[in-house]
Amino acid sequence: MRRVWLWLHRWLGLAVGVPFCLIALSGAIYCWEPELRAVVQQQRVPERDLPLASVTELRDAVQAALPQGDLRTLLWRESGWAVEALVYAPGTYFHVQLDPYDATVVHVQDMKVGWVNRLRDLHRTLLLGEPGRRIGHAVVTIYFGLILTGVILRRPWRRNATALARKGGWFTWHLRLGYHGSVVALLSVMTGLYWAHDFIEHGFKAATGELTQPVPPPQSVVPAEGAPRPAAWPLLQDLAVTMRAEHPAANVRVSVPHGDRTPITVSIIQRDHRVVTTVVRQFDRYTGEPIVRPTDASNGDSRSRFNRASGWVYDIHFGTWLGFPGRLMMCVSALLAASLPVSGVVMWWRGRSGKRS
Numbered sequence: 326m327r328r329v330w331l332w333l334h335r336w337l338g339l340a341v342g343v344p345f346c347l348i349a350l351s352g353a354i355y356c357w358e359p360e361l362r363a364v365v366q367q368q369r370v371p372e373r374d375l376p377l378a379s380v381t382e383l384r385d386a387v388q389a390a391l392p393q394g395d396l397r398t399l400l401w402r403e404s405g406w407a408v409e410a411l412v413y414a415p416g417t418y419f420h421v422q423l424d425p426y427d428a429t430v431v432h433v434q435d436m437k438v439g440w441v442n443r444l445r446d447l448h449r450t451l452l453l454g455e456p457g458r459r460i461g462h463a464v465v466t467i468y469f470g471l472i473l474t475g476v477i478l479r480r481p482w483r484r485n486a487t488a489l490a491r492k493g494g495w496f497t498w499h500l501r502l503g504y505h506g507s508v509v510a511l512l513s514v515m516t517g518l519y520w521a522h523d524f525i526e527h528g529f530k531a532a533t534g535e536l537t538q539p540v541p542p543p544q545s546v547v548p549a550e551g552a553p554r555p556a557a558w559p560l561l562q563d564l565a566v567t568m569r570a571e572h573p574a575a576n577v578r579v580s581v582p583h584g585d586r587t588p589i590t591v592s593i594i595q596r597d598h599r600v601v602t603t604v605v606r607q608f609d610r611y612t613g614e615p616i617v618r619p620t621d622a623s624n625g626d627s628r629s630r631f632n633r634a635s636g637w638v639y640d641i642h643f644g645t646w647l648g649f650p651g652r653l654m655m656c657v658s659a660l661l662a663a664s665l666p667v668s669g670v671v672m673w674w675r676g677r678s679g680k681r682s
Contacts, residue, residue, distance in 0.1 A: 342666030
């Protein structure tokens, strides 16, 4: 069986080495996506002792910059940061950075162009669209098998230091980094499998009760025919001011309702960008009253159990569940994992050269 495991490990590794290197390297860099976007999109602004611009002023500035755009959300960060508007447009979407004091447009970023977005697409789809997404999912699945076969093959070398030294530096690098790095790599690979295969997500839904007790989407109560329908913009302004005052240490995102029954969604995001600590609250778009559902947590989080649990998948994949140390750990792990195909190819090529000689 050892020969079988070795054969599988060698040829599967050679088959997925190049795409896996691209996925791992792009993932290591993309761990720092918030910091990269802060520089590229000019999200920092000078602090001033002035009142903040209103929601309508921000809306008018967005409409002037993107007349064909459809404003969806506004995100307020801490002092010294721009307000970010999410704007949909035909065939794409934009992030518009606005000065929080006078609503001046600081930067407009098409989210389908730019090197940071290309880096994201490289990690997700290898820049090949839907076929690349499927290839990436297959590569992640095969790499999971490589980790398992590598752990099995490592066992005979565990206490044989003499034989290990005789094999040379490339073998030592590949064996030790591959074995010890697999502990962290498994976290990233297993969460990647969650997005790669629908049956895993389906099982996740079954475990959280999403299939047996589906939660209906929250809806606003439409006023009776003939009754006045107040505009949502004053409510958006009130909710933005109230939520920012209640959560001064968090970022606050407010959605713009588009349908008659669509509620106003307010997301309270901690500065460490962890999804598991984000609280999503929803309000009636006509009255501003909170919409409470059976799944609401004690803090008012209106997400279903499945959506709250899915936040762990994202946070574990990028290491944000441990804050900055977690992201650094995932970054280093991805860089080391990207080096394994290189050392593996060198070992394979040296073996072929030895046979020829």
